[in-house]
Amino acid sequence: MAVMSASRATASTASTRSSPTTSAPPRTRRTSQRPALGATLRTNRRELALAELYRVPTEEDRRSTTLAPGELILELDVPAAERSVYLKAMDRKRWAFPIVGVAAARSAGVTRVALAGVAPVPWLLEGSLDDATPLPRNAYKVDVARALVKRALAALEQG
Numbered sequence: 534m535a536v537m538s539a540s541r542a543t544a545s546t547a548s549t550r551s552s553p554t555t556s557a558p559p560r561t562r563r564t565s566q567r568p569a570l571g572a573t574l575r576t577n578r579r580e581l582a583l584a585e586l587y588r589v590p591t592e593e594d595r596r597s598t599t600l601a602p603g604e605l606i607l608e609l610d611v612p613a614a615e616r617s618v619y620l621k622a623m624d625r626k627r628w629a630f631p632i633v634g635v636a637a638a639r640s641a642g643v644t645r646v647a648l649a650g651v652a653p654v655p656w657l658l659e660g661s662l663d664d665a666t667p668l669p670r671n672a673y674k675v676d677v678a679r680a681l682v683k684r685a686l687a688a689l690e691q692g
Contacts, residue, residue, distance in 0.1 A: 575608040576600065583609070587654035597654050614638040618688040620681045621649070633677040637685040644689060648678055658682065 572583035578601065590597050600606075617638035621631035634649030646658040651665075651674050662682065665675045 572611045574606055577605045577607055590653055614640045616689050618685045620685050622677050633674050633681060635681040635685045637689055639689050646682055651678055
């Protein structure tokens with residue numbers, strides 16, 4: 534298992550434009566006019582906070598986003614962070630995605646940590662991993678996440 538880092542990664546202030554008829558990625562902007570780390574997105578039907586995009590699937594509804602059929606993401610507005618880091622643990626020989634990913638960002642004195650690969654949707658870490666309830670055969674991910682969170686927070690402090 535390799536641990537990879539993309540520390541100090543930032544989005545460009547230049548933006549790429551996308552329309553529903555192209556395969557280009559949605560436009561990404563960085564701005565300081567939003568509350569700390571409060572990314573928003575615009576679709577062809579509405580504007581919403583990024584936190585409102587994802588939903589935990591249920592037995593009755595397996596969707597992981599709140600997008601309606603035919604709804605397309607047109608723009609993503611990401612506030613500038615003072616410092617950010619992304620770390621991931623992955624098995625390069627088996628998978629093209631992280632087993633566990635940790636993104637940490639500090640803005641206006643507030644640090645937020647999000648996890649990937651530990652739930653069906655990106656997961657904002659609120660509190661401690663000590664209260665995590667892993668699914669069967671995934672308990673090891675808690676230890677991996679704990680180590681990556683510790684490294685990510687240390688990297689934020691070093692800068």
